[in-house]
Amino acid sequence: MRRWWRRPRVWFVVVVVAALTGYSGWTRFLRGEGRAKADQWSSTIGFYLASLLALVSLLVWLWRKESTAAGSGVTGAVDAAVAALARAQQEQWSAEEAARKVSDPWPLPVRWAVTARSRAVMVSWPSIHGAPGTGAVPLDGTFPDVAEVFLRDGSPRRLAVIGEPGTGKSTLVLRLTLDLLARRAPADPVPVLLSISGWHPAADGLDEWIADRLATDNRTLARLVPGPDGTHRTLAQELVATGRVLPILDGFDEMASEHRSSAIAAINDVLGPRRQLVLTSRSTEYEEAAGFGLLAKTPVVEILPLPVGDVIAYLVDGTERPARWREVTGALERGEGVLAETLSTPLMAQLARVAYQQAGTDPNELLAADRSTDRTALEQHLFARFVPVVYGTSVGDRPRRSPAEAQAALAWLGRLARRMEGRKTLDLAWWELGPWPVRPFVGLLCGAAFGLVALAALGAVGGAVGGGVAAAFLGFLTSLPTRPQRLDLAQVRARTLLIPGSAALLVGATLGASVTIRSGAGYGLVAGLVGAVAGFAFFLTGRLEVYVDVGRSVSPRRLLHEDRALAVATGVGWGIFWGVAFILWDITTPAALVALVVAVTVAVAFSWSEWGPFCFVRLYLACTGQTPLRILAFLDEAHDRGVLRQAGGVYQFRHSTLQSHLAAAAGVPTAAVRQGVAGGDPVTDPVGG
Known part of the structure; x- marks a missing residue:
């Protein structure tokens, strides 16, 4: 990757800023000196025309150089992207195979x-x-x-x-x-x-x-x-x-x-x-x-279906007290009932092994009268045992959970599955957990805060009008979709991050010119420098955003961390920028007003990200008992225990039939579920969850 100072586009922006700053200074000088004489008019016009011609020529040259450099670097960029994508796929799916x-x-x-x-x-x-x-x-x-x-x-x-x-x-x-x-x-x-x-x-x-x-x-x-x-x-x-x-x-x-x-x-x-x-x-x-x-x-x-011999070896080998499987393996060898047909699929064979791997379990439950003749009943039995068993067993560095914790996890997973079934999706994405759009609500809060700013600056009437307009505008602005499909965390950000950076540079130059005319060259120079530094920082942030290491495997947590880092950097950076701008515009600006401006700016960046609304959603879901507060940690543990699988930046249930079972079980009344305890099936309602 080329150094930033060797990129023509960087110098393109620097030239724009320098030109705007020079024009603002020249305008200030003319206003102080006056334009009474004709020769001064002609020289002024000549200066502007000559500088404009030079500027246009320089910009055209830089733009062509950028295009040429970009075109010559496509082959290398593609080769590097291919190699990095291969590394990321290798890392991601190796870890996923181990987790499964x-x-x-x-x-x-x-x-x-x-x-x-x-x-x-x-x-x-x-x-x-x-x-x-x-x-x-x-x-x-x-x-x-x-x-x-x-x-x-x-x-x-x-x-x-x-x-x-x-x-x-x-x-x-x-x-x-x-x-x-x-x-x-x-x-x-x-x-x-x-x-x-x-x-x-x-x-x-x-x-x-x-x-x-x-x-x-x-x-x-x-x-x-x-x-x-x-x-x-x-x-x-x-x-x-x-x-x-x-x-x-x-x-x-x-x-x-x-x-x-x-x-x-x-x-x-x-x-x-x-x-x-x-x-x-x-x-x-x-x-x-x-x-x-x-x-x-x-x-x-x-x-093809698994041979009976392979199924028997898979169920028995490596489990505690293999003799417990004698009656089950005998039934499999004889091909009795629906047991052999059900366990001939890898999914059901693995569920049976997980459910009865421990010495304290009884595999003969698979031979119960209703399950020996009804494949659906046998499959539902294995699904019902799966989640409590994997949570009641230590996995890697995950300690075993108590029965109450396992039941709470089962209830939370059931509610998530039920919501996914209602949305007709198999993707469990952290940015889509909300039961209703959160961003407009956050935008209205930002508008109300902006109303307080207007109230302090413009008085009662002006503050009310300004606050109402700001609330409506910010509510609409923050309700705009930032992720139309799944492009949110990559394409949309990569294509639009340069816009705030360029806008910041122009605002900085304009601010410098305005402050020069209003308060003098000293304040104008400082304001212009602050604007240029802030905008340049955002420009570099935008460029670096596109150069995130693709060789790292993607995960839901990584996407969340990247979105959060971007939101914090954007909010804090713009907050500092506008706070300094207000102070430089009028040195007597009240500190409370500056603080409110900074707070509103940070809040807008917070709400316009995906991490910001997610914070509100996870708080709402936790307060209503639908999920734990640390929802992502909960999903990570469910993945480590084999209940969820990872598909890029989202989670999915281990199998779509498991999702359907958990969704259906989430709607079963508590009393109806508890009666299964005597038959060996776990309860599916939370205890103290």
């Missing part, structure tokens, strides 16, 4: 094949290869060799993976992502694992959506670079357009049903013969979408 305990005690040997069911929703092999007479490529495989199968000679390096709920599709593509990253050569595309559930094909094409997601989760990728046609686009758009990204799209079935058929069409629009892509979906939902059109050029494989 995929290797505890070992990865389940998930198998897949091109079955009759998958062939029914797949185009022909000649269509896949784009050549007549070409035959099938062997794509059958198991969990450890997923990358080898994907990269096999003759493979189109496109794949759709279908299967029943809980068969391990998400875990499989997570392993594929990590294996492809480990084998990746510098010229290969970076595999990027994305949850596709939030994509709206009618609003965004696939490439636009992928670029927006990348820019949201990685701020550096929101940096604008010149494209081949001379227009500017983000680094994320550059990576996608040039094929430097291999999208691995998980959860096609989790999209709204009305979007799936159009999603297939949108994918086909960009799926050229060399385009690489992976997609996962439940079988039924994929078959429904395929009824409106098949996914072009893409083979489809189906995940």
Whole structure:
């Protein structure tokens, strides 16, 4: 990254400030000397015209130099962004795989094949290869060799993976992502694992959506670079357009049903013969979408049920007192009831292992009369045990929680799941936790504070009018969306942070000129310098914002810290700037008035961030008993215990069926829930929570 003093754009702004300062000083001088003589008029006009011509010439030169330097640096910027994105993906998904305990005690040997069911929703092999007479490529495989199968000679390096709920599709593509990253050569595309559930094909094409997601989760990728046609686009758009990204799209079935058929069409629009892509979906939902059109050029494989022997070994090995499993393993070997069918999916097998891993538990509860004949009842039983068990066990540096704490956590998670079900989303984002828009409310508070400023400065009538206008204006201003979709923490900030910096420079120069005319050159010089320093600091902040290290993995907490740091820096910086400006404008300004101006400025920056309204939301949710006060710490612990999974900057429940179960359980009356204690199911209402 070039030093700031070597950037032409920096000197572009410096020239603007210097010119405005010079003009203000020259204006002050003319007012003092007068313009009585014609020759003075001519010389004055000549000075202004000559300086204006010189200024324009210098600015044009600087602007062209900036454009040339930017264009020559695109290739290096893209290469650096690709390498950093690969590091971030490796760090993020390695940590996520460990958190999901995929290797505890070992990865389940998930198998897949091109079955009759998958062939029914797949185009022909000649269509896949784009050549007549070409035959099938062997794509059958198991969990450890997923990358080898994907990269096999003759493979189109496109794949759709279908299967029943809980068969391990998400875990499989997570392993594929990590294996492809480990084998990746510098010229290969970076595999990027994305949850596709939030994509709206009618609003965004696939490439636009992928670029927006990348820019949201990685701020550096929101940096604008010149494209081949001379227009500017983000680094994320550059990576996608040039094929430097291999999208691995998980959860096609989790999209709204009305979007799936159009999603297939949108994918086909960009799926050229060399385009690489992976997609996962439940079988039924994929078959429904395929009824409106098949996914072009893409083979489809189906995940197969786990063999009984693998399930038994997974349940018994490494657990305390393995003899406790004798009756269950016998029933599995005989294939009795629905037990073998239910535990043939990795999700249910893992839930059963977690629920009955400890010596004090009784796996024979799985053989109860109602559960041995009803798969839904058996699955609900395993879901009901899961959360209390993982909270009642120490995990890493997390100590075991008491039964009351586990029940409170279960209730809080249930309320969050119920809210997510109501919003029809699988993303648990900290900036969307509020039950109602908070920013307009904060804006009205800022307007009321501004009214106090006007009251002190203008008197009763003027203060009332000024306060009312300010309240309405700030309420409207702060209600404007800063995150229209998921672009808030990256693109919107990266594109607009230069505006406050440039505005501050101009305001500083204008302030210097105004104070010079009003109070003299001494005060004007000080005011201009203060404005220039403040604006220049904001300019550098804006530039540095775009250079955040993309090589670091993204997380909800990191996004919160970045948004908070930006809000604090902006609020404090502008507060100091306007406070000094008021003092310099009139040295007799009351200290209380200056303090109120600073407070209003800080409050506006606070409310216009995402961290500011989040502070109000978490306080409201805690006071109403819906979540703990330290909501992010609570979500971090739920992730560490395996209840939540991390998908970029948001959390999701471990599985959509777990979210649905917790949401349904959150609406069960307390008395109805407590009766399950005798049968071994935990209560689901909080105790003292």
